[in-house]
């Protein structure tokens with residue numbers, strides 16, 4: 001084996017070219033980690049939402065609450081199921097909800113879809129994380145709504161503002177936080193919103209609180225066994241997992257396509273650098289061979305050099321990507337096409353993936369030059385100037 | 386009787402250039418005994434370097450028998466040949482060919498890294514080799530921090546550190562001024578006399594050739610004369 005110091009000192013010796021390559025691979029890594037961070041943030045926004053002891057029921061064959069609709073009789077059957085908890089007040093711990101998508105204007109004048117959710121009083125009981133940060137909760141029958149705090153900022157909505165939703169005008173009485181993806185929603189009373197949207201008597205979903213995650217699984221079986229219902233039942237985490245997979249999955253596909261395309265370009269940069277290294281060191285290679293180093297060692301040494309370059313570039317790109325962590329942004333939920341806000345997350349996995357991509361780039365870029373370096377005849381190499 | 390280190394029997398070497406063949410070496414027969422010091426002279430293009438490369442096992446003859454250090458060199462595959470070179474051949478180049486990113490010490494150590502030996506054992510050998518060439522106080526210098534003569538002496542240290550069977554030098558003084566060249570020749574003479582190293586040196590300089598024990602002349606790929614040299618220091 002050729003000593004490793006030979007490898008890294010040569011990289012350092014030609015640091016101008018080496019750094020250019022390092023930077024070009026590094027930026028590919030930055031973009032890649034950026035996209036993964038988007039996906040990671042999106043998934044985290046959803047993951048915070050679910051409670052494993054809450055069962056969410058929708059009409060059979062629908063992917064999201066907003067697509068689902070069924071009549072009151074089904075809802076009544078559901079809330080009467082054994083295994084549904086009671087609240088402290090002795091009510092059934094369940095909430096029938098209706099979900100619609102409304103177009104709102106953002107502060108910057110562009111339009112976005114917002115999920116508007118009508119909830120029954122039980123909706124608060126089964127979401128203990130719900131927290132009013134400003135103002136108060138809405139009261140049924142008075143045309144009041146509360147708005148997720150991060151969404152309110154993006155829409156420029158404040159407590160006291162009024163908005164038309166369906167046939168009626170609603171007044172913002174509070175801002176809330178603490179319920180994951182719901183933080184990008186507008187909530188009002190089930191009956192008020194149902195009236196306004198002419199959907200009285202119909203539900204998008206019913207949430208049932210079980211005593212425990214295990215009890216929730218039993219409850220799901222009970223629901224499935226009920227022949228009179230054409231519904232599907234999942235735990236909340238399962239439901240949001242499904243949602244995030246669709247959305248973050250698109251980011252991941254986009255990210256991978258983008259990364260592969262850019263990485264191909266970076267491979268050429270790495271190969272170019274390595275070819276230059278090999279060409280500049282022809283006589284050196286000849287000398288090493290004459291001293292008794294085998295073709296394999298020469299190839300290994302140049303290959304290692306390319307890999308080292310790739311790893312260093314990966315580290316560089318990961319460093320560049322670190323500040324992404326704090327960025328907050330919004331996107332469309334690809335299932336419901338409604339606005340959701342989340343923070344980019346440069347998870348260790350994203351970092352590792354970026355460095356891995358850079359390493360692969362180095363490996364692929366270094367393969368041919370390293371092979372070429374070992375192929376030539378010693379006498380030809382030694383003749384080089 | 387000394388053992389024979391080099392045995393060439395009717396060795397030819399052709400290079401194919403486009404359509405016709407270039408006959409660079411034509412029927413070379415030559416023996417070199419252990420402890421000999423042979424100077425190889427001849428006009429430019431007569432095939433001196435080619436012959437040296439064959440002996441070093443970095444090129445293959447077209448025909449003929451070539452036994453160096455008891456080994457039929459052309460029979461060895463790439464990997465075995467590399468191992469054989471490392472064990473038996475010390476090569477000294479006209480342009481020194483030190484590795485620029487390695488210090489004098491590391492350059493000399495390089496061929497030893499191919500062997501299984503402890504760091505301490507290596508250090509001892511490297512220091513000995515460097516003190517033989519009088520550069521024990523330049524160990525941490527990089528090639529660009531050394532004069533041409535010093536570089537060539539480091540290269541000689543690198544060639545002898547493995548204690549090879551045969552030392553091959555291709556115009557070792559060709560790139561040096563008279564004084565540095567003289568030092569290098571002194572060193573080679575010393576290696577031959579004190580350490581009984583077998584040396585084959587290509588040179589254009591009659592004064593250098595006179596330092597060898599024996600002189601061999603090549604012309605147009607043939608050995609034209611083989612005469613005893615001027616002996617040491619003559």
Ligand SMILES: Nc1ncnc2c1ncn2[C@@H]1O[C@H](COP(=O)(O)OP(=O)(O)OP(=O)(O)O)[C@@H](O)[C@H]1O
Pocket residue numbers: 379380400401402407409427428429430431432433434435436
């Ligand atoms: N790899 C090669 N391919 C083709 N021809 C070669 C090759 N190597 C050497 N030759 C030719 O073989 C002949 C002898 O070359 P060689 O280098 O052995 O000469 P030399 O005696 O060492 O000359 P000099 O004194 O100039 O170093 C030259 O005509 C040269 O062009």
Ligand SMILES: [Mg+2]
Pocket residue numbers: 433434435555
């Ligand atoms: Mg020559």
